[in-house]
Amino acid sequence: MPTIQNRVxxxxxxxxxxxxxxxxxxxxxxxIIDLVDNCVDGARRLRPSGNYQGLRIAIEATKNNFQVSDxxxxxxxELARNYAFRFGRPADMESTPHSVGQFGVGMKRALFKxxxxxxxxxxxxxxxxVVEEDVEEWKQSDKWEFKFRELETNRTRIPLSGTGTKIxxxxxxxxxxxxxxxxxxxxxxxxELSEAHIQTTAEGLKIDLNGLAxxxxxxxxxxxxxxxxxxxxxxxxxxxxxxVHLYAGVADSDPSAAGWYVFCNGRLVLSADQSGVTxxxxxxxxxxxxxxxxxxxxxxxxxxxxxxxxxxxxxxTKTGVDSDSxxxxxxxxxxxxxxxxxxxxxxxxxxxxxxxxxDEKPLESTVKAAKPTExxxxxxxxxxxxxxxxxxxxxxxxxRIQYTKPLEKVRRAQKALKVRTLRDVGEKTFDYxxxxxxxx
Amino acid sequence: xxxxxxxxxxxxxxxxxxxRKMIVETLRRLAEFGAITSYRYVGFGSTYFSDFTLFHKxxxxxxxxxxxxxxxxxxxxxxxxxxxxxxMLFGESSEVIPTxxxxxxxxxxxxxxxxxxxxxxxxxxxxxxxxxxxxVIIVTVNAEPAELDVESPRVDKLQKQLGKDRIPADVKxxxxxxxxxxxIFRRILTAEILATLSERNGALPDPLKIEYKQLxxxxxRDGDRMLTVGGLFYERGQNAIVAKCGFDQxxxxxxxxxxxxxxxxxxxxxxxxxxxxxxxxQLPRARRSRLTAPKVSSADIKRYESIYRYFPTxxxxxx
Numbered sequence: 105m106p107t108i109q110n111r112v113x114x115x116x117x118x119x120x121x122x123x124x125x126x127x128x129x130x131x132x133x134x135x136i137i138d139l140v141d142n143c144v145d146g147a148r149r150l151r152p153s154g155n156y157q158g159l160r161i162a163i164e165a166t167k168n169n170f171q172v173s174d175x176x177x178x179x180x181x182e183l184a185r186n187y188a189f190r191f192g193r194p195a196d197m198e199s200t201p202h203s204v205g206q207f208g209v210g211m212k213r214a215l216f217k218x219x220x221x222x223x224x225x226x227x228x229x230x231x232x233x234v235v236e237e238d239v240e241e242w243k244q245s246d247k248w249e250f251k252f253r254e255l256e257t258n259r260t261r262i263p264l265s266g267t268g269t270k271i272x273x274x275x276x277x278x279x280x281x282x283x284x285x286x287x288x289x290x291x292x293x294x295x296e297l298s299e300a301h302i303q304t305t306a307e308g309l310k311i312d313l314n315g316l317a318x319x320x321x322x323x324x325x326x327x328x329x330x331x332x333x334x335x336x337x338x339x340x341x342x343x344x345x346x347x348v349h350l351y352a353g354v355a356d357s358d359p360s361a362a363g364w365y366v367f368c369n370g371r372l373v374l375s376a377d378q379s380g381v382t383x384x385x386x387x388x389x390x391x392x393x394x395x396x397x398x399x400x401x402x403x404x405x406x407x408x409x410x411x412x413x414x415x416x417x418x419x420x421t422k423t424g425v426d427s428d429s430x431x432x433x434x435x436x437x438x439x440x441x442x443x444x445x446x447x448x449x450x451x452x453x454x455x456x457x458x459x460x461x462x463d464e465k466p467l468e469s470t471v472k473a474a475k476p477t478e479x480x481x482x483x484x485x486x487x488x489x490x491x492x493x494x495x496x497x498x499x500x501x502x503x504r505i506q507y508t509k510p511l512e513k514v515r516r517a518q519k520a521l522k523v524r525t526l527r528d529v530g531e532k533t534f535d536y537x538x539x540x541x542x543x544x
Numbered sequence: 545x546x547x548x549x550x551x552x553x554x555x556x557x558x559x560x561x562x563x564r565k566m567i568v569e570t571l572r573r574l575a576e577f578g579a580i581t582s583y584r585y586v587g588f589g590s591t592y593f594s595d596f597t598l599f600h601k602x603x604x605x606x607x608x609x610x611x612x613x614x615x616x617x618x619x620x621x622x623x624x625x626x627x628x629x630x631x632m633l634f635g636e637s638s639e640v641i642p643t644x645x646x647x648x649x650x651x652x653x654x655x656x657x658x659x660x661x662x663x664x665x666x667x668x669x670x671x672x673x674x675x676x677x678x679x680v681i682i683v684t685v686n687a688e689p690a691e692l693d694v695e696s697p698r699v700d701k702l703q704k705q706l707g708k709d710r711i712p713a714d715v716k717x718x719x720x721x722x723x724x725x726x727x728i729f730r731r732i733l734t735a736e737i738l739a740t741l742s743e744r745n746g747a748l749p750d751p752l753k754i755e756y757k758q759l760x761x762x763x764x765r766d767g768d769r770m771l772t773v774g775g776l777f778y779e780r781g782q783n784a785i786v787a788k789c790g791f792d793q794x795x796x797x798x799x800x801x802x803x804x805x806x807x808x809x810x811x812x813x814x815x816x817x818x819x820x821x822x823x824x825x826q827l828p829r830a831r832r833s834r835l836t837a838p839k840v841s842s843a844d845i846k847r848y849e850s851i852y853r854y855f856p857t858x859x860x861x862x863x
Contacts, residue, residue, distance in 0.1 A: 340747040388707050390638060390666035430746025437673045437743045444642040444670070487643060 119243045122191060126209070127217040130421045132283055133296045135217040136163065138210035138422070139172050139271060140297065140311070141371065142188075144304055145203045146176030146269065152201065156309035163313050165293065167285045170218050173270040178228035181257055189235070189250050201411040204371045209420060211271075215239075220275035227267050232256045294318055303370040303407075323365070325353035325403055325482060326474035332489035334442045335482045340431045346410040348435050351479055352442040352488055354401040354450070354471060363395065364404040364439065366425055368418045374425060381427055382406075383440040392440055392447060398454040401471070404443055405479060406435060442488065449490035467491055505530070558812040558856050559764035563772060564595060565854040566796050566810075567682065568602050570759055571651060573789040577678035577778075578649060581605060586644070587653040588612070588637070591624045595653060600627050607648070609633055611640045638663045638670075646674035653682040653774075660685045660729045662706060665736045672740035675754075675777050682760060682774035683733055687726035689769075698725075706732065712803070726763055726771040731803050733773050734758065741777075751781035759791055761798035764810035771807075775799075795850070810851060813844035820848075820855065827852055 130138070143161045150159070161174045179188055187197050193208030205211075215222045216239060223236040234254040242250070276284070283289040290313070297311055298318040305311060305320040312318065325333040333353025340346040355361075364382035366374035378384055378395035382404070385394035393399075408416050408431075417425050417432035425432050453467045470491040507530075514529060521532045574580055581604040589596050589610030599605050608630045612621050615634040622632060633640045637654065652671050656664060664685060671681055690701045698720040703711050712735075715728055737756050745753040758775040778786050791797045796808040815823070819837050826835050827849065835845050848855065 338747065341749045341752075342747060343749075387666045387669060388662035390662040391669055430743075432746075433743040434745070434747030437740065441642060441670065441673055448639050448642075486645060 117191075119248075122212065123216045123239060123243060126213050130213060130217065130423070132217065132280060132289075133293045134421055134423055135214035136165070136170075136172070136293065137297060137300045138214045140301065141204040141422070142179075142211055143172065143174040143176050143269065144301055144309070144370075145200050145205050146174060146178065147304070147309055148203060149200050150177040150264075154307050156304060156307050159308070160310045160312065162315075163297070163311070165284045165290070165314065167281050168274065168276065170273040170276060170280075170284070171271065173268060175265065175268040177264065178231075178267040178269055179226040179233075180228055181231045181233055181255065184226065184233060184235070184252075191248075199413055202369050202409060203413050204369055204422075205413075210422075215271075215273060217277075218280050219273040219277055221273070223272045224269070226269040227262075229261050229264065229267055230257070230259050232259060290314070299375055300372050301370065302372060303367060323405060323479045324476040325351060325355055325479065326471065327353070327477040327482065328470065328474035330470050330489070330491045331474050332485055333477075333482050334445075334486065334488040335479075335484050336438060336442060336486060337484060338435060338438055340415075340434060342430060344410070344412050344415045346408060346415050346431055348409075348438075349405075349407040349479075350435070350438055350442055351403075351405040351407075351482060352439070352446050353403060354446060354474075355403045355476070357400040359397050359400040362400045362402045364406060364443075366406045366408070368408045368416045368422070368425075369410065369413060371418075371422060373418045373422050381425060381436075383436055383443060386440060392444055399447060399450050401450060401453075402443070402446055404439060404446075406439060407479075408435075445488045445490060449488065452490075452493050467493070505534070556858060557766035558858070559766050559810045560770075561594075561856040562810050562812060562851050562854040563762050563764060564598055566762075566794075566851075567653075567760070568598060569854075570791060570794060570797065571599075571603060571680065573791055573794075574649075574678065574680070574776075576785050576788045577782075582649065583607070584609070584648045584650045585653075586611065586650055588655050589621070589625075589630065589632075591621060593624065593626050593630065595655070596630055597626050599651075600629065605651075609644070611635070611637050613637070636663070637667050641667050641670045646671065646679070647676055649676055649678040651680045651682070653684070655682075655684045656686070658686055659688070660706065660732060665706070665710070665732075668733065668736050669740045672737050672756075672777075673744055677754065677777055677779040677782060679777045680759070680774060681737065681777070682772060684770060684772040685729060685733075687723070687729050687763075687769045687771040689720050689722065689725040702728070710735070723763060723769060726769060726807070727803075729771055730761060730773050730807075734801060737775075751779065753780045754778070755780055757786060757791075758799050758801045759797055761805065761807040762796070762810055763807045811847045812851070812855070813840075813847045815840065815844065815848060817857070820857075823848055824852065 127135070140161055140163065147156050147159045159174070159176050161172065161176070164171045187194065187208065188211065190208055191212060193199070199205070220239050221237070222239070223234065225234045226232070232254070233252050233256070235250050236253045237250055294313050297313060298305065298320055301309065301311065302320060302323065305318075306322065310317060327333060331354070333351055336350045338348040338350065340348060361376050363376040363378040364374060365372060365376065366382070374382065380386070383392050386392045410416055415431065417429035419426050427433070453471065456465050456467050459465065514526065517533060518526070518529050521529060523529060523532060572580060574583065583605055584607040585596070585599050585605045586609045587595050589612065593610065596608055596610060600608065606629045610630055611633050613634070613636050614621070618634055625632065652675070654664065654667055664683065668681070668683065675681065690698045697717050699711070699715060699717050702720065710732055712728070712731055718724070719728060741754050741756055748754070754777050756775050756777055758773065760772055760774040762772040764770055776786065792799060798805065798808050819840055822837050823835060823845065826833070829835055829849065835849060837845060
């Protein structure tokens, strides 16, 4: 008879799983952006209504050291004790409204990904703590705990300007350290960092990388009297509210920038997507064709926002959407509806190029005359307003035939036909056939 | 390719004529959702506009849009437009449908001449993604089995035509002969409708989720085998309204959505006017009585009985 005891199967996690396996799911740049996400959440706790002027995140990534520091209010001790260091997010944990952190995995995963030792120092207006760990030592212990190395609560209030969080990682893993010394990596990191929080940086948050301020670009679409982007506000109301703003239209012709951009609570999770995830190539290309460079002007933006972060359809690495989420599937359907008229227009624009140089190109001139407009200034419109196509020309009444035949045979035919040019050879042989076989 | 309106007179296809009248009778019952005159009709009027004429005259629908791909012959269609309330929109349906607003309750009849191709599914998808509750979709496609070809079995052809992911896994070669292709087409069309609704419903609270009730599953052949499927969109909270419509009281309604459910087969028997009058006098049949007509087969009598109220009579006439 089996006893109760031997019916138990051990399913407890190993630390090694978190230290060595989970980190494989995320790229280095993305891991760093995860750490920046925590800083951004700090900024949101500090200024719930937006306007992040004066707030700054500084990242240093060099051969031997990694550090990210901010002046965004610091991590409250209770948050650190109950949430920030937990693996996974406790269900009863109250999260920052509209936050970017959600899964309770980003920070730890990033620290493990980067190096062997880390130190986190955080100062709020009334508290201060330091957590410092050697990952290898932590792995040896059976306990799933970190320890506050220094902890001060109920301090005398200090001004906000003195608050903030500083995360340092050293003993960098060899591949990380090598990456950090590559200029190409630094460039990529800069680009991804400035893209990831494009919405928050537009509201005044500054991000520095190795002492250099990252620029921020605006999200724009072309607009004029005759050509207007679609802008649809969806309220996803399944269980809990998610607001989605969808925009679709045209911008500069740029194959690497064309596609859909998906933001979740201000964080870019999909950039210039040209895949089926955002509807390209749907229904054997009948609903929407696959991406092709004639659509290099297409831009679509999907901005998800919810107070309750758990409703947002992103994946845990925030490098894409959770395409099975009912909220995303419903949104994707709307994205497809919005993009199709833009695609039809871009096809007509492309067809216009084939006209003779002398012909007018009304569609192209409309696009050229349109003004770049920031998303915030684009009014609601259920559908993309495309410039009217020019009246259709009657279908051609003649067709051109071209073929190649052995020279010797052509010469003999030319002789027999008594004509001088090869063009005449072609036309006369056609006429000869047509008179005998098709007429009368 | 010659357009089908140049090959065949739409009004003279008797089975199609019967089907059209049955659809009208069904649509009348939409009144529970709102005055039928407030509905919009979107279809492919071609040059004959038979459906438009019937729907305008008998249902009083005034908001009508005919989608026409043959833009170069625009003038001919404008000339043949029977009523002022029909708006012509030129272009492929797959291009026009996404540009229409679907807030108004709509009856959309995608009445294709051709087989089930991806653009059909795309049109369905765009409509199902937007159609408001109370709207009706009707799809007619040619359901002739593909030509027999040892080199390339019908299943392969179908997979190439629509993509492997859209062919139900249990479909075998023998399932596609005769009316089998129609049976599979109905499954694929229905699957597309339901898949799109499931995506759309992801954003909606339960009572507002959109359901689909199949109403039509017609088979008929005036030449090629044709399939018509369709049904009603309604919100989960509107079950009582749907019940009130009483669609199932109509004998040709086929609301069972299961893959092997029976279609309503429209077969128009060849009868003389005298035979028709003779049968009409005995209809509707009293219980347990038998219809008779001298030397007319019982199969034909049965066929006639199933459609006699919609039976077309054609006569040579100058209207």
